[in-house]
Amino acid sequence: MTDTTSGLTTSDGRPLKAALLAAQSKARRRAFLLVAPLLLFVILTFILPIAYMLQRSFENDGFSDSAPQLAAWFAEHPDGSEITEGAYAALVADLATMQANKTPGQAGTRINYTVPGTISLFKAAARKAEDLTPPYKEALIALDADWAAPKLWAAMRSASTSYSADFYRVAIDQKRGEAGDWARGAERERIYIYLFVKTFILSAIITLSCLLLAFPIAHLLATLPMAKSSLLMILVLLPFWTSLLVRTTSWIVLLQQQGVVNNILVALGLIGDDGRLVMINNQTGTIVAMTHVLLPFMVLPLYSVMKTIPPSYARAARSLGATSWTTFRRVYLPQTLPGIAAGSLLVFILAVGYYITPALVGGADGQLISNMISFHMNKSNWSLAAALAAILLVAILILYWLYDRLVGIDRLKFG
Amino acid sequence: MTVEPRSDAFVAFEHVQKSYDGISLVVKDLNLAIGKGEFLTMLGPSGSGKTTCLMMLAGFETATHGEIRLDGRPINQVPPHKRGIGMVFQNYALFPHMTVGENLSFPLEVRGMQKPERETKVKRALDMVQMGAFINRRPAQLSGGQQQRIALARALVFDPKLVLMDEPLGALDKQLREHMQFEIKHLHESLGITVVYVTHDQGEALTMSDRVAVFNDGKIQQLAPPADLYERPENSFVAQFIGENNKLQGTVEEMGANKCIVRLDSGELIDATPVNVTGKGAKTLVSIRPERVEFKPEMMPPGAHTIDAEVMEFIYMGDLFRTRLKVAGSEEFVIKSRNTAGQRMLKPGEKIKIGWAPQDARALDPM
Ligand SMILES: Nc1ncnc2c1ncn2[C@@H]1O[C@H](COP(=O)(O)OP(=O)(O)OP(=O)(O)O)[C@@H](O)[C@H]1O
Numbered sequence: 134m135t136d137t138t139s140g141l142t143t144s145d146g147r148p149l150k151a152a153l154l155a156a157q158s159k160a161r162r163r164a165f166l167l168v169a170p171l172l173l174f175v176i177l178t179f180i181l182p183i184a185y186m187l188q189r190s191f192e193n194d195g196f197s198d199s200a201p202q203l204a205a206w207f208a209e210h211p212d213g214s215e216i217t218e219g220a221y222a223a224l225v226a227d228l229a230t231m232q233a234n235k236t237p238g239q240a241g242t243r244i245n246y247t248v249p250g251t252i253s254l255f256k257a258a259a260r261k262a263e264d265l266t267p268p269y270k271e272a273l274i275a276l277d278a279d280w281a282a283p284k285l286w287a288a289m290r291s292a293s294t295s296y297s298a299d300f301y302r303v304a305i306d307q308k309r310g311e312a313g314d315w316a317r318g319a320e321r322e323r324i325y326i327y328l329f330v331k332t333f334i335l336s337a338i339i340t341l342s343c344l345l346l347a348f349p350i351a352h353l354l355a356t357l358p359m360a361k362s363s364l365l366m367i368l369v370l371l372p373f374w375t376s377l378l379v380r381t382t383s384w385i386v387l388l389q390q391q392g393v394v395n396n397i398l399v400a401l402g403l404i405g406d407d408g409r410l411v412m413i414n415n416q417t418g419t420i421v422a423m424t425h426v427l428l429p430f431m432v433l434p435l436y437s438v439m440k441t442i443p444p445s446y447a448r449a450a451r452s453l454g455a456t457s458w459t460t461f462r463r464v465y466l467p468q469t470l471p472g473i474a475a476g477s478l479l480v481f482i483l484a485v486g487y488y489i490t491p492a493l494v495g496g497a498d499g500q501l502i503s504n505m506i507s508f509h510m511n512k513s514n515w516s517l518a519a520a521l522a523a524i525l526l527v528a529i530l531i532l533y534w535l536y537d538r539l540v541g542i543d544r545l546k547f548g
Numbered sequence: 549m550t551v552e553p554r555s556d557a558f559v560a561f562e563h564v565q566k567s568y569d570g571i572s573l574v575v576k577d578l579n580l581a582i583g584k585g586e587f588l589t590m591l592g593p594s595g596s597g598k599t600t601c602l603m604m605l606a607g608f609e610t611a612t613h614g615e616i617r618l619d620g621r622p623i624n625q626v627p628p629h630k631r632g633i634g635m636v637f638q639n640y641a642l643f644p645h646m647t648v649g650e651n652l653s654f655p656l657e658v659r660g661m662q663k664p665e666r667e668t669k670v671k672r673a674l675d676m677v678q679m680g681a682f683i684n685r686r687p688a689q690l691s692g693g694q695q696q697r698i699a700l701a702r703a704l705v706f707d708p709k710l711v712l713m714d715e716p717l718g719a720l721d722k723q724l725r726e727h728m729q730f731e732i733k734h735l736h737e738s739l740g741i742t743v744v745y746v747t748h749d750q751g752e753a754l755t756m757s758d759r760v761a762v763f764n765d766g767k768i769q770q771l772a773p774p775a776d777l778y779e780r781p782e783n784s785f786v787a788q789f790i791g792e793n794n795k796l797q798g799t800v801e802e803m804g805a806n807k808c809i810v811r812l813d814s815g816e817l818i819d820a821t822p823v824n825v826t827g828k829g830a831k832t833l834v835s836i837r838p839e840r841v842e843f844k845p846e847m848m849p850p851g852a853h854t855i856d857a858e859v860m861e862f863i864y865m866g867d868l869f870r871t872r873l874k875v876a877g878s879e880e881f882v883i884k885s886r887n888t889a890g891q892r893m894l895k896p897g898e899k900i901k902i903g904w905a906p907q908d909a910r911a912l913d914p915m
């Protein structure tokens with residue numbers, strides 16, 4: 134056989150490949166037009182906000198904008214140079230401009246990210262900036278000794294350009310030492326890494342409890358006759374259709390110390406009246422309520438996979454001599470793996486980013502990293518919130534990648 | 549019709565009844581004895597309870613009443629995995645997440661067999677169905693016929709004494725089906741196993757089986773070797789269900805020991821063998837196979853009654869001629885004649901007389 138594939142032509146002499154491309158291009162354009170609205174929507178509401186968030190996690194011009202003269206001084210004097218009278222003079226001039234433009238708060242906030250307590254320092258100095266006379270170094274230090282602190286100057290140098298990685302350092306619990314260099318914060322100040330770890334552990338626990346609860350339900354759903362399984366399905370989906378507040382309130386009613394569950398346990402004599410369990414406004418509350426909320430996301434993929442497994446497999450295994458346990462372990466369970474994988478991934482990722490339920494029933498120690506992100510957003514600490522969110526995003530992407538390597542994304546089955 | 553179960557039967561159903569809903573019986577008083585090494589086929593229309601019987605034997609359904617014995621041992625209380633019965637399912641039920649080799653070694657593993665022994669057995673079973681080269685494939689990578697062979701090999705690999713097959717060839721095309729029929733039959737003979745086979749397809753039942761149990765409405769209508777079933781149906785259902793058949797409605801006019809005379813509803817008299825009629829005056833349905841009808845006077849037995857017929861249609865089928873006649877008011881009467889030298893080709897509109905030997909017309913119960 135001669136190799137003719139590359140030289141094939143249509144009957145009128147055009148190369149086959151070109152003819153095929155031309156024939157397909159119209160169909161492709163049509164397909165693109167069909168998805169274009171969705172694409173636009175996704176870009177506007179998903180890609181752009183995430184890109185903006187990522188940018189915010191590096192960029193903050195709160196200080197660099199309002200302190201141009203100091204920024205110029207920093208640009209001329211490389212890191213490590215002595216802070217001279219010239220620097221103080223530039224600072225005082227900038228403080229005066231800030232006072233005129235009403236921006237000392239904004240500048241202070243930026244510095245405050247890395248050196249706490251600086252907002253008031255900036256506001257106070259800006260108010261008096263007009264009245265200060267040279268030498269400015271002594272004058273400022275006389276106003277407040279903190280103006281001599283090396284870590285303040287290190288922070289101002291870093292903030293004098295609009296881009297920096299400061300917020301990421303803060304987000305992994307680093308802190309400027311007295312000399313201005315980065316170091317791990319004191320034990321009791323390290324909150325973010327702990328929260329990240331806790332978020333992942335709690336999410337794993339929630340995923341596991343969802344799986345344990347959902348597996349039998351999904352199996353029942355897949356094997357019951359249609360009429361009964363529809364009813365059961367409605368019960369499973371009920372959490373979706375119930376208002377979040379109603380759901381949360383009922384959890385509080387059930388789980389609080391004078392609540393239904395505790396009362397029953399006391400009535401049964403399982404626990405003493407003085408030993409009532411604390412099950413709400415703590416981690417237990419977060420786990421219980423989130424398991425409830427996320428259960429349908431586990432049930433549905435499992436159900437859709439189990440429904441496609443004909444009962445004849447189990448029968449075949451039994452007739453071949455397997456006990457019911459072996460049949461489950463060797464034949465049924467492996468076939469449900471795509472559902473388990475999909476459900477677990479879905480629930481885990483949702484749980485990692487969940488915020489309302491822990492905020493409502495988590496109390497102090499049931500808070501997740503999203504609650505911290507929301508806290509910083511409410512305080513207008515946008516950059517720190519963005520850095521925390523970006524770390525969360527990257528962590529999830531890494532997990533997703535690992536998952537793809539281990540399980541294979543193409544094996545997922547969501548429905 | 550039932551056969552009293554023999555005490556030495558390998559598989560015995562005794563007065564077995566089955567109801568799924570507590571209202572209606574799906575299997576009604578089933579008595580069936582299957583000998584060791586026998587190939588027994590359950591044949592019947594959809595919903596007649598064949599699968600249900602098989603499932604009760606395999607242990608996936610419990611008999612509502614009655615006893616099922618395997619090798620003399622009552623098995624009603626024995627769970628399916630302890631019955632040691634091989635089973636081939638209609639959709640094959642090969643485990644999709646295991647390779648062909650793993651599928652076959654599964655029944656050996658759960659029996660605690662060691663690896664070297666497993667491997668030889670798996671290999672032997674695969675060679676038996678000529679699929680040795682496919683040991684590392686997954687079921688999804690096999691064609692329907694290949695999957696069928698693997699399913700067969702898996703049901704045989706652990707040397708069961710009894711193998712159940714529920715329409716195992718239902719999903720295959722005609723040619724492959726005929727080939728597999730031959731192979732299954734061959735395996736049955738060479739291994740000496742007992743096979744209970746379920747099918748819709750009467751051709752399959754007739755060619756493969758030692759005996760066929762014709763099911764209808766939860767009852768065995770007739771249990772007989774294929775030739776008996778075709779030539780000596782015991783009731784109208786079996787006569788209708790197996791092969792092509794002409795039926796004539798009438799009343800018994802004269803009753804003898806081996807012969808009766810039936811007056812058709814249209815008034816003519818015909819000869820028949822009384823099989824399933826009570827006596828003179830009884831309503832009956834006479835059944836005659838198309839190839840046993842004669843239209844040449846010299847071929848008819850002396851003294852046979854003949855009736856008038858008019859040729860409606862003549863179909864040349866190569867080896868056969870198939871002629872549709874109008875007989876006793878019905879236009880559905882068919883005769884088949886072999887294309888022998890000098891055979892007459894009837895023409896539409898031709899008027900002829902037809903008759904038959906009394907033993908070829910069977911007077912059965914009216915439907
Ligand atoms: N699990 C079940 N629950 C309720 N009724 C059932 C069940 N399985 C079968 N039936 C009923 O029992 C009757 C016999 O069914 P069975 O499956 O034994 O028929 P079959 O002879 O195998 O038919 P087919 O040739 O179509 O496979 C049918 O009327 C069917 O509707």
Ligand SMILES: [Mg+2]
Binds near residue numbers: 598599600714
């Ligand atoms: Mg069936």
